[in-house]
Amino acid sequence: MWRVYLIALAVILVDQVTKYLVVANMEIGDRLTVIESFFYITSHRNSGAAWGILQGQMGFFYIITIIVIGFIIFYIQKFAKESKWLGIALAFVLGGAIGNFIDRLFRKEVVDFFDVYIGSYDYPIFNIADSALVVGVIFIFIYTFFDERNQKRSNTK
Numbered sequence: 526m527w528r529v530y531l532i533a534l535a536v537i538l539v540d541q542v543t544k545y546l547v548v549a550n551m552e553i554g555d556r557l558t559v560i561e562s563f564f565y566i567t568s569h570r571n572s573g574a575a576w577g578i579l580q581g582q583m584g585f586f587y588i589i590t591i592i593v594i595g596f597i598i599f600y601i602q603k604f605a606k607e608s609k610w611l612g613i614a615l616a617f618v619l620g621g622a623i624g625n626f627i628d629r630l631f632r633k634e635v636v637d638f639f640d641v642y643i644g645s646y647d648y649p650i651f652n653i654a655d656s657a658l659v660v661g662v663i664f665i666f667i668y669t670f671f672d673e674r675n676q677k678r679s680n681t682k
């Protein structure tokens with residue numbers, strides 16, 4: 526159980542350290558080429574959510590994030606014993622949500638730096654917290670899908 530919170534803490538630490546390094550060493554708009562025309566480190570700020578929606582609506586983001594954190598902690602208490610993978614997925618979502626929450630509280634905007642081009646499309650610049658959130662949510666969907674399928678199978682036997 527506490528392992529889940531340790532994983533979330535690790536996500537938060539890695540997220541905050543990488544954001545600190547970007548803020549401390551790069552000007553906004555600076556770009557480091559990692560893989561030419563595919564992957565760059567670009568110092569960026571976003572006062573909105575994904576794709577920059579709802580710019581500046583910090584009050585709304587605080588409420589949503591607290592609800593997300595509340596739900597995740599409830600599910601960790603309830604289900605993390607059931608499956609290691611589910612616990613890890615919940616920890617990733619918890620860590621990601623808190624990571625961006627810290628930025629929104631103290632910076633009033635989120636620090637982003639992973640700049641990926643998919644073909645000629647410049648995918649929105651994101652960060653470790655976003656990655657943890659997306660990976661965590663995908664894992665929760667996968668777990669839920671297989672869990673329901675297994676339950677149906679055991680019911681039909």
Ligand SMILES: CCC[C@@H]1OC(=O)[C@@H](C)C[C@H](C)CCCCC(=O)CCC[C@@H](CC)/C=C/C=C(\COC)CC[C@@H](O)[C@@H](O)C[C@H](O)CNC1=O
Pocket residue numbers: 571573574575576577586589590593621622625626635636637649650651652654655656658659
């Ligand atoms: C990851 C959720 C976004 C994250 O939500 C959070 O913090 C949560 C905890 C709190 C939000 C206020 C509420 C969730 C809004 C849901 C949402 O937005 C729909 C997402 C769908 C998803 C489909 C898979 C896209 C994902 C996109 C991106 C991430 O791709 C890896 C691009 C990220 C860049 O636009 C970057 O500038 C964003 C910036 O870092 C601030 N981040 C947030 O608001």
